[in-house]
Amino acid sequence: MPSPSYAAFLFDMDGTLITSTVAAERVWTRWAARHGLDAAAFVPTIHGVRAADTIRRQNLPGIDVEAEAAWVERGEIEDLEGVAPIAGAIDFVRRLPPDRWAVVTSATVPLATARMRAAGVEPPAVLITAEDVARGKPDPAGYRLAAERLGVAAADCLVFEDAEAGIAAGEAAGCDVRIVTAAWTHPLETTHPTLADYGDLRLEVRPDGSLELGS
Structure with missing residues (x-):
């Protein structure tokens, strides 16, 4: 069965791209x-x-x-002690076209900026923070806004998440969801596909700009 392709990838920040x-x-x-x-x-x-x-x-x-x-x-x-990138995350997002990914975080702009800087993750062109939405996760507003700013449909996006509220937000936005477990301190049960980190992920950027993910 062929792997699905996506118009864009939407990442949570804490516990998903960085360990904070x-x-x-x-x-x-x-x-x-x-x-x-x-x-x-x-x-x-x-x-x-x-x-x-x-x-x-x-x-x-x-x-x-x-x-x-x-x-x-x-x-x-x-307190940024121990803040670091999830294994493979920096290389993975660097391989993504700039207009094909976004970060959707419940952190504020100052906190998101501080943590990404500490982890060495370059902020994307589209960064949705706590200030950008009237209702935070588990409301889907943040993921829908990210898709809108990228010019794609939310239903054509893959969300990377690690927490229950974010998973629910991605689901409610109509996105596929993949769970990153690297930073879990409180494991949860999920029916979504999981990945420990980004080290072994295969990424294909198709000629039309769509993204295919494998392992």
């Missing part, structure tokens, strides 16, 4: 302690979701959500 999970969990553990939350139960819920949305979900009385999100953002920008 441990750094993020350090900051969110500190935040949880400040507010008396059970970090062991809380921290696994932060992944793939905008910081403000995560904080809002806690329903803490008298909290300034934007101020708390800014506190988390500062901490994450300052």
Whole structure:
């Protein structure tokens, strides 16, 4: 059976192109302690979701959500220890035509820029961040916007994700989804194809510019 081809690849950032999970969990553990939350139960819920949305979900009385999100953002920008590219990711995206891939992240522009710089990943021409959408993942708005800016249909795109919220967003956008497991600290069950990293992936750019993925 021939491999499917895609108009574009849409990548989540944290845990998908770069390993930032441990750094993020350090900051969110500190935040949880400040507010008396059970970090062991809380921290696994932060992944793939905008910081403000995560904080809002806690329903803490008298909290300034934007101020708390800014506190988390500062901490994450300052704590870049261990942030690195997923194996093979830099070479893989360098082989993609610039107009055929995008990053869709729940991070803000300053945090996304800091983490990609720390990992040595060159930001793509299309970078969708927390500021670009009214509703973050699991809402599909980010992936739909990325496809629109690339000039392709979302249904013709392949999403690379690692977290439940992002997987749900890719599904809701009508995209195929492939799961990157390299940075998992909290494994999840999925029916989607998985890959440990990008080291053994085969990429073919067809004459019409479409992308075919193999292993």
